[in-house]
Amino acid sequence: MALDVLLMEGSVSRAAERLGMSTPAMSRLLGQIRETYDDPIFIRSSRRLIPTPFAESIRQRLRAVAAEAEALFQSRQSVSGGVTIDPALWSGEPVIEAAPLTSRPSILLEGEPLPEAFARKLSVLGNAEDARKRLAKHIATAGAGIGNSRPLTITEAEDALSIILEGRADPVQVGALLSVMNFRGETAAELAGLVRAVRSHIRAADPATSPVDLDWPAYISPKSRRMPWFLQSALLLAGARYRILLHGSDGGGNTKGMLVSAARALGIPICASITAAMNAIAEHGIAYLPVAAMSSQVHRLLSLYGLFETRSPINSVMPLLNPLSAPSSMMGVVRPAYRELHRDAGVLLGYGDMTVLGTSRDAAEATPFRSSTLLRLSAGTTEDLFVPAVPEPKAYPLTGMTSLEYWRAVWTGTVRDERATTIICATAAIALLTLSGGKAGPLEVCQATAEGLWETRRKDVRIGTGMLCPAVKQT
Template identity: 35%
Template sequence: MSEHAFAPYVRILGKGKTGSRSLDFEEAQEAFGMILRGEVEPVQLGAFLMLLRVKEESPEELAGFVSAVRAHIQRPSFQVDLDWASYAGKRRQHPWYLLAALTLAMAGYRVLMHGAAGHTAGRLYSEQALGALGHAPCENWADAEAALAQSNFAFVPLRSFCEPLQRIIDLRNLFGLRSPVNTLTRLINPVGARCSMQSIFHPAYADSHQRAAQLLGQENAVVFKGEAGEAERRPEADLKLHLLLNNNPTVEEWPRLLSGRQDKLDTLPLDHLKACWQGTATDTYGEQAVIGTLAIALRALGKTTKPDEAHRQANDLWQSRLGQRI
């Protein structure tokens, strides 16, 4: 029997402590292209993903994987201002980041959010919460273009533009672990937006995300540790922003917005989120999470260079949403 064409990539990662190494950009791109085209056996895919998980993927590997995904998907021709990755889901706090994204859209910024739901039990995902706020998922790029024309906002599920990645994410319950796909999806930026919002759960991944985005030629981007892994400011925590500004990396530290610790919620009633959006209910933590997230987005978009000014602009946008509909 001849060796399978994918075997060398598994061998590179799994040859032991002294013999193994990371894939370079071209190797990562070719290996993941094979995965997306269905040219890999299931046992090879499992070995490949878990070897990467143990080793932790390098920026060059991430960039190569994302490059393969971009070559695989049918990318639309329309443009957006902000790419917003949403793959983690919420468990103990409401998805306040959705209100930040919708506020930006109301202010005239074209926002494309993409994500995957259901891969981790007990979490509330963007797709479900957005439905309660009146935004149905877009099942294709034509639907997304229409939604953007109507409201400057569209949510596109991963399954709608890259089903092979969705299938791999759904393997989480078989592995008992997340795989590198949960990382690379945040970097896809399927429409090629000039600016990208990304969040991580583990702070150690921030440098890799920033470097991978730089390798991919991303003009502006921000990566930070968000609440539960979503791109949402944690008001009671100091913030470290890993920014790309005109493809140049920088790090900024912003002070916390609230003292103390917010209690973790047992349930996440969507009626409360909707009421806060409509201005018929208030939530101190939630409003600071929204305003703080808006400030991060405005900084990444290049609308200001100072945190205080970013928060002032964010607060103005949040207050001006009342009386409008999106």
């Protein structure tokens, strides 16, 4: 962890501050690292520490290990406090059936080559087909091994994923590209290119005619056992005449069908296409758009989690998708190292107002009971906003209700849950800050506004009755 932070900060003093250590202690630790690896690790310049070739060669592996450790720590934190879900009561069959992932017949590789040999073989695949050969070149560019590879450019990343989304890739190539990028870690340029490919594939709305004020991605981890309070925050803003698009995945495991069940419970329209979502928002001010309604290919790529047992770059793409090109977006990003990456990708994509939250799920929901930092982007300007923790109210066990009934009862006022209300209002406050481009005043002002909206909300659930809004589905 210490070497990972040193490589990111390029400064002993800043790394020490980040890890809560004294500068002399960090200097001693760096000395031990140098002795262990028998390498200087850094070369000092006038401005910062420059990693040696050896340090550069292990940077990505260190980042992967550190990110996994951070994720494990966060998952440990996320299970404490609050009411957890009963998966059986929230699950259900998907409302949108996605077609199988489309690909070309596989060209088998001989034996089981090492990654370097694998990349060389891929580079000569598909001589008879330009698209497959182009994809092979992209894989070889990114995965030929230390000293022989480099990150993809925006254009290369866009082209690579476009070939996959069009169903022209060899299935071996699909796994190879996603695995290589995931192992090395995506760059902001690669992530922006992947987002551009998916937006083109789903025919994202023209920003000039967007019918939405706020894009709210909700791609929940299959292992989550927490109630989706952020949906009530979104509904709160819709009641204040903000136009909100929720889009996400029903996931699998504990969360299969959770968002659909929750949307139905509060009457949020569930839409079968981008066109249907536009119509629902025009009529009701809010809609939930499952990823399968946008693209079967994207849905199936996300579903590869079960085969990889790890996240892929497609998971990183979805928070930035913004299918209706809303002027503002608010996203939750699980991995700490990826939060700044998403903001940097947002800059490259030309996004306007954006807020990235640290969260235990890939949905924008505040964590008010521990301090956090909001990564803001407004009109091309970046800002980090520190949010102090507030005292956590006591969580009470369920009494005579299922978890889904309890969750809905908080909205209708049948149940008073101070902890849940704090999460809902804190999340709505961040959304208000995002919607205003930071012009609504300090976060405390937005918090007071959100609390006022909660007290005056319409507690009877009508909205769009939570029914499926059919339309011609886009491929």
